[in-house]
Amino acid sequence: MGEPLDKQNLRRSIAAERAALPEKQRRADSVSIRDGLLDQPWTQMAGLVACYWSIGAEPDTHGLVFALWKHGATVMLPVLRDDNDLDWAVYDGPDTLAPGRYGVMEPVDVRRGVDAIRTAALVVVPALAVGETDGVRLGKGGGSYDRALARVGPHVPTVALLYEDELVDKVPAEPHDRAVRFVARPSGVIAVGAP
Structure with a gap:
């Protein structure tokens, strides 16, 4: 059984809008998102x-990763496993990354295991959209981050990074979809979902 068509259409629509954003706007928005999160x-x-x-x-x-690292945080980045789950490894500066599956940069550090995310005090995840009413995030469809978020404790801040218009009233959800507690956009960081 495939994913609902409305979810696929929303994903395609947002991906097209992102691709159409001018590079200068994307850079400025990313700096605002980073600064708001670091505050x-x-x-x-x-x-x-x-x-x-x-x-x-x-x-x-x-x-953001570089700023967190320079300010003394230990930053773990995902390493995509063959089963599409996420392993984790520590970032130790720009020279400690190498292309992984699909060319995505990954730390070359020792793998910490899928449960390493349980020890994080802050979890930042990608999303194409997030529902403001419930915090459910729309990812790319692989389920990797839903599995990772399922391992995170209920009081750990989980944050999705979005461009301004990607916070929507509600995202089409399936039982395996996981919510985030916050959204960081160029206009600031806000709590989403039920308090």
Whole structure:
């Protein structure tokens, strides 16, 4: 059984809108998102952060990862496993990355296992959209981050990075979809879903 058509259509629509954003706008938005996230007290206090290395038209995380690392946080980045689950390895500067599956940059550090995300004090994940009413995120369809988010404790800040118009009222959801607690957009960081 495939995924609902409305979910596929929303994913295609947002991906096309992202691709149409001028590079200058994407860069400016990414800086605003990074700065807004770095201003959060729970970001500043997080000793271990699970983040991701952005690709394509996603809000850029390269500056965020570097800033967190330079400010003393331990930053784990995902390593895509053959079963599409996410293993984790520690980022130790720009020279410690190498292309992984699909060419996505991954840390060359020792793999910490799929459960390493349980120890993170902050989890930053990619999304194409997030539902404001329930915090459900729309990913790319592989389910990797839904599995990872299922391992995160209920009080750990989980944040999806979005461009401004990607916070929607509700995202089409399936039982395996996981919610995030916050969204970081160029206009700021807000809590989503039920309090």
